[in-house]
Amino acid sequence: MNTSSSTKRKEHLNKLIEKARSLSLKKKIAITLVLVLAIAGTVFLVKDIQHKLYTRAYKVYCNEKLIGVVREKSLVKDIVNDIKVESSKDYGVNVNIREDKLKYEESHAEDNELTSKKELRQNILKDLKLYVSAYAIEVDGKEVGIVKTKDLAQNILDKVKEPYIKESEDIKVEDIKFVEDVKIVKKEVPISKIQEDEEVLKFIKKGTTEEKIHIVTKGESFWSIAHKYGLTVKDLEKANPNKDAKLIHPGDKLSLIVPKPYITVATYENVKYVEKIPFDVEVKESSAMYKDQVRIKRRGIPGEKEVKAKVIKHNGIEVAKEILKETILSQPVAQIILKGTKELPPLKGTGSFITPTRGRLTSGFGYRWGRMHEGIDLAARVGTPIKAADGGVVTYAGWRGNYGYMVEIDHGGGFKTRYAHCSKIYVKKGQKVYKGKTIAAVGNTGRSTGPHLHFEVRKHGVPQNPYKYLGKKYR
Template sequence: MYIKFFKGQKYMWLLNYKFNLGGKQMLKKLLRNFKSLKFSIIFMTTFILILLSSVTIKSNTIHRKVSHTYNNQDNIEDEIIAYGIKVDEKIIGAVSTKQEAKDFLKSIKKYYIKDLDLLNVKIMENVEIIKVKTKIKNLKNNKDLLSNTVKQNNKENPIITVVTTENITEKEKMPYKTEYKKSNNLFSGQEDIEQKGKEGIKENILKVEKINGVEISKEVVSEKIKENPRTQIVLKGTKKMISSRGTGRLIMPIKGRLTSPFGPRGSRIHLGIDLASPTGTPIKASDNGIVKFSGYKGTYGYMILIDHGNGYFTRYAHSSKLHVSEGQKVAKGDIIADVGNTGRSTGPHLHFEVIVNGENKDPYNFIK
């Protein structure tokens, strides 16, 4: 508080920067200048009001100065007492109040926490808030200080190391198993999916530790199966592949008694051999091939003709029943018909022919 007295006036008080009186001096000065106790009481009351106003004015002046620093830092060289943030013996920045320093430390932690299920957060370094003398232009606001710190933390040597431990929930796909089943309906080497597999879903809760937002470790603390995987079932063929080309090594179609061989028979040539066997006896294909004819054929009765490739054919006549159709592939040994007595026949038997390049041959020359 500054007081100045003017001659010719009983009393007057003004704020001034020239005279600085102590508290006791001020009271003595006031009492000497006022003869009346009444005036003294009035003056003292007024003085107290002025004193309070002065404190408010000075407080506002300081506040305006501090607030003004952020807009005029480059022009302000005055030194003030501020609050420095000291990290491992190094001051990384200074702010105007202690609360601002505390708020900065909270904000740097919050930056790396975000919206996580936080278990723990800590700063690795030794951090202190201390009073420092600095130029006003060196003061930082929290926004700039946070921005600079984060930028430096992304480099090799971070200013502050913030370690967070948090829970993270992740969904994990569970692979399905594949099961194989044999199938006589498919040829060897063929596969077909009977049941399509489906991945399961597992929910894991992980404890993740990060340094400045970068993951350094991860540990599964619990897991829960949300959906079990469904096994895929694959059918694998076991049926032998049928070739349309014969092997050239024929087998006897049935086990029967020879009743008529190949060759001349009376006035004509018998084009095959007759093998007697009970009606219904299974007849087998002599070799691999394609059925060229399956049906009723005049004196042959129910007959099958098989093309074995390379000009080779075999004929099976007088059958009671046919089991294959025209165009069908057959393998050596497949049952193609049953012995019968159809067409021109004197009893149940198989008439069997071998034809090579359009000429009938003795089947016994090709049976191995």
């Protein structure tokens, strides 16, 4: 009995012990679980902190535009410095970059989200202007050009003055300056605004960079070219100061842009020169000459005087002059002109002819070199007067093919005379002339082998031998 009770008590005690053990294990598990969770949370927190530290980055903005994402700001600064150094070498001037246009914003990014150095450099060059310290030439406050250095700017201004510094034994330049307010101003400008010095010089001289060229063709002159483009000859000469208006040839290039320079160069010169003194003209009457005739009996001779003066010029053109001293070198000699008083002969044909000019007979009337020569040739110097062989009406005065400059006169009675190869014509179609009236001058125009007068007499349109009308001299 006692043994059985003892066994039961023992079994019950073992159950209680097991139960206690069971409760203790759960608590242990619970505690262990709490510890595990606590440790895991700490690890996750640490990892999160580490991740944030490792992915820290900056968004880079230029002029409010996103140009890249970088891990460190120093990368951007290094790129900017590299650009400065390389650009300074390339352009030969100190290049600056407006880094105040760069803005940074803190951010996070994985490695694959970062902008490469190459791409970032390209974006900086694209969106951030390169600036340099340069020198601008200003005229009355207006900027007309920007160059790299102050010496280049000064050299340009010296070249603007250079053409007007023309000194000689008789010309002394006392002062030279600009009429306008011209300054050289140091400026911080984008590198793209830097200009070549020759380009700036041309712009200052012409007032424009526009170019318009005409290539001279055969037969053209300054007058015809100016007329073609609506310019004056004076304007065309201004546009081509190095060209002689009388000596242009096919293929020559002429500028059609009339210069309007931004800068006016004023020169103050002491000059010495010889000036002509005009001669007086005396008119005397002559009863031996017709009323429409005038002849110089004595040619006038200008006198001369030496002048010393102060002259102000603007771009080489005289604008003011003060005479300091005049010395007479020679007195002028008056010109004497004879004016006819004799009444004019009848302005119609008389039926007889006079020799039209003084000259040597070089070719007669008739066949010559296998063809008909319809007049006679009288050789004389160019400019020798040609007179009307008889009175009549001018029916032609001008250019006529092989005849060159020609005059034709109708004398009535079916007679006409022709005067060819003239150098000058003094009458016009429809004008009435008398016998002996000077109508032209000997020349060498048209189909001619030398200076001479080709003279024809025609009756009812048929060429006549002039010999029988001009007396024994030409028979």
